[in-house]
Amino acid sequence: MELKVSLDNITITAYIKPIKLLALKSLIENHTAIIVQTAMTDMFKAITRDGSHVRLLLDYDKLKGQAFNARPFRMEFNPNKLRTVDTEILNTIIPYLEDIAISRVDLAFDLFEVDCSEFILEKKGRPTATKEWRDQNGKLETKYLGASRSEKQIRLYNKKVEQLENGSEEDKEFAKQFQHWWRLEFQLRSRSVEEIFEVIDSVIFKPFVFDDLPIETQIYLVAYTRNKNVWQKLHRNTRTKYKKILETYQTSDTDYLQLMKDLLKHERPVLEKQLAYYGGR
Template sequence: MDIKVNLDNITMTAYVKSNKLKSLKKLVENHIAIIVTTAMTDLFNAYTKTEGHVILKIDYDKRKGQDFHARPFRLEFNPNKLRLIDKKIIDIIIPYLEDISISRADLAFDLFEVDCSEFILEKKGRATATREFRSNLGKLETKYLGAPSSEKQIRLYNKKLERLKNGTPAEKEFANQFSNWWRLEFQLRNRSVEEIFDVINTIIFKPFNFTDLPVETQIYLVAYTRNKNIWKKLHRNTRTKYKKILESYKTSEIDYLELMKELLKHERPRLKKELAYFGGQTP
């Protein structure tokens, strides 16, 4: 078993310094690695690409920024997929910007050689919108906590399966090294980005293994984790009782959530440095 943590998708928004807009447009329109799709006085859209996959998205829309009272410039990318040339483009662009903000950041934990298809993923405290997708055999493949449009959405999914379906040849080859590869991902937007190092404390994440408990208790826990429509019909006191059991009961000799917390604590300086740089700050 191995667990790794990284920042995944990043979205930077900013204003362009008034005396730098022409220079920025010239850079975008003439850089050999940048493909421009739209180029107007107060609007441009561009990207870099490799092996059919977009790596770095570059957008500027002055009018939209004014209409929505928002920063008009946007950069979107996955830090782990940036090539040297993409990093150089970002390094050149950042000094052209001001009032930089990170409007989205994804914190991703990769669990190698751990089968999470029978794991519990639930939010502590108040209930949230939940969706899950299972295989024909009933095995979990993807689970979402939180609506797609919400400031916080948590995902657990079979990363190996996703890479084999959508990855580049190199990514497929990497995925095939493992019998299991799962990802637990926290997608944070706007103000929630500030909670990136604390959001892991808001979930329950452990194997579903309650065989030593009474059958009645197991039935309630199955309803809680598999059928929210039935669960909502139970009395509030009953729900509270079994939620406490779900959270406190030790289902495995390995505390996976605690391992991830320790890893995050260890990697926090590196991740903070990345966030500071992409946010236009000195780490």
């Protein structure tokens, strides 16, 4: 097994320094790697593209920003997918900006050669909206905790399958190296961005292996993890009892969540440095 943690899909918003607005517009209009999609006096939208994949999205709308009292410039990118030319553009633009805020960041844990199709992913504390997809054998393929536009959404999905279906040729070749490649991803928006180094403590994540427990207990745990409609019909005290069992029972010799916490602690200085740079600090 190999673990990796990274920042993914970052969105920053900002004001453009008045004395740098013309320089930024000139960069957008004249850089050979930048494709201008919309260009007007007080707005523009542009991208860089690697084949069919957008690498940088640049969006400026002065009037919309004034109407909503919001920062008018937005830039979206995946730092793991930036080419040299994209990084050069990014490094040029950041000094042109002021009052920068990171409005979205994804914290991604990649688990290589671990089959997570029989893993539990549940949120601690209050229940949240849950969606999942399973194959015809009942094995997990994708699971979401939280709504897509909420401040915090957690995803577990088969990254190998996703890359083979949607990735570039390079991505597909990389994915083919592994028998299993899963990703646990925390999408944080607005105020939740500040929780990036604590958010992993909000979930239960481990293999679904309760064979040594009484069959009645196993049935309750299946209801909790597979059928929330049935689960909600149980008495509150019953739900509390079995949620505690689910959270505390050791289902494997490997504590995957603790390994991810240890990795995050080790990599935190590097990730903090990235966030500080993209946040203009």
